[in-house]
Amino acid sequence: MVADGVLLAGVDGGGSGTRLRAQWQDRCVEVTGGPSGLALGVTPAWHTIMALLDSAQQALGITLPIERCQLALGLAGANQWAWRGAFLQASPALAGLRLESDAFTTLVGAHRGQPGAIVALGTGSVGEALHIDGRRVSVGGYGFPSGDEASGAWLGLRASRHAQHALDGRTPPDDFSRALCEAMSSLSSAPVSSVATLTHWLSNVSQTRFAALAPVVIEYGDHPIAQALLDQAGEDIALMYQALDQDEQLPLALCGGLAAALAPRVPETLKHRLVPAQGSSVDGALQLAAELCPS
Template sequence: MEATHYLIGIDGGGTGTRVVLADARGVELAQAAGGPSGLGLGVARAWQSIEAACAQAFASAGLRLDWAHCALGCGLAGVNNRDWLAGFIAQAPLLAALDVQSDAYTTLLGAHGGEAGVIVAVGTGSIAAVLQRDGSWGIAGGYGFPSGDEASGAWLGLRAVVHAQQALDGRTPPDAFSAALLAQMNVADRDGLVVWLCEANQTAYAGLAPVVLAHRGHPVAAALLAQAGADIAKLVDALDPSAALPVALCGGLAAPLAEYVPASHRSRLRPPQTDSAHGALELARRASAGSLRESGTAA
């Protein structure tokens, strides 16, 4: 059993990866960011992004990455697919310790400081989670793109692109919103859009979400954002029907979507204490402590 010299927290989604590096005592040394590491984009790609971001964090701290002395805590999108999770663990390098959980769980740990509460994470994808006062936890949503992930960036983009399609073939008048969507896709005509649609993945659709937000006054965009707010409320109600727990809206779309959450739920929103990467750092700390106990080197 290798000794743990460093703790690493990983927050991996469909758009990017965030890394927090700390020493064995938990003192933060550096942060870094990299490409997507959500498992839906492939296990090999996930590890490539994680390794590149970790190497960047170590370099920023003036250190060399040596996996054998690292305890890695990962909060990743896509671990609810057991085959993807098994593949990810199978391809892991030699580590001092490893714990892989849903990014919903690490977001939950970070947002409420390990205390009871609800989170709704809205970024490239979306998921909601609750930590009960007895320590149990559960999730709602998060079934993945394209059928699930309500209120996410990919969900918004997938629906917004319909407006561009209809503007291109005359079913609705072209306008500034449709033009901005087409410009974001670098598309000029119907054939180009068909090619884009055939190649687009979750990340590509999420790239259209800023266009929706920039045109929030447009009827189509306004309707999508209102539906996103209503869907966030439904996720909260599914996990906390008695409305007894605080709620943190997390992720890259948290701030712009907060105003669309119904007033009955908006009053319960609290700023997250820390983010998913720091929640994953706590996973790494626990994993490191567990590996020490297993090796018989802890009291």
């Protein structure tokens, strides 16, 4: 339910950036800004979100008090209860507020709020499902390096071992190992071409940098090691789906930057459940904002 004269806003926020889509009457704008993932702190998250809300109002040519803004957010870290509580406690007096994980808003956007499942495949990975009876199920999302199976960081970390083996003599160098070293070099201030330089690179690497190696794995998908990694990613996607829906009846949308590359690696027995995502996380957040009852 939406009250007359209320600005709707949906937010998709993570550790690298934030998208806010605002709707006023029949007009809609989208603005982007810095991170708002809760791992970076509640105060910075609210600062980013409120600045984007101001930018959206400027783009729409309106000036409304916060009490006339209805906001739904899908934020990374919202499933961590201490962060969630602190964020909600710091909330301004909005007309309505709903906080969800970015995985859930991705799910809502992908299936337009209808029952279904998603596996989000980006730097990290997570699975989420909404069942016909209203049950919500989540799998994964434990973070790197302990979890995030089938993600970009997961692929990059494992592929880096081929470069290690090629440089220290456990396997002959080949085009794949050289391409990995070139990709690492592009992310470093010095070429990665020896055991010493690779050791230095690995000692300073983040999950984002490991994820930057994933395109190399995909490019060399016919290489035995890359092929094994991609096939394992497909099996991990299937395992997540089976945990989300033991009956394997829900439609499954793969979302995120690696979705298109990994869809062919999903086992044949699951491919009939794959459907295209109908919308994005920010679409899902805006839909949830529209469903809020203003206080």
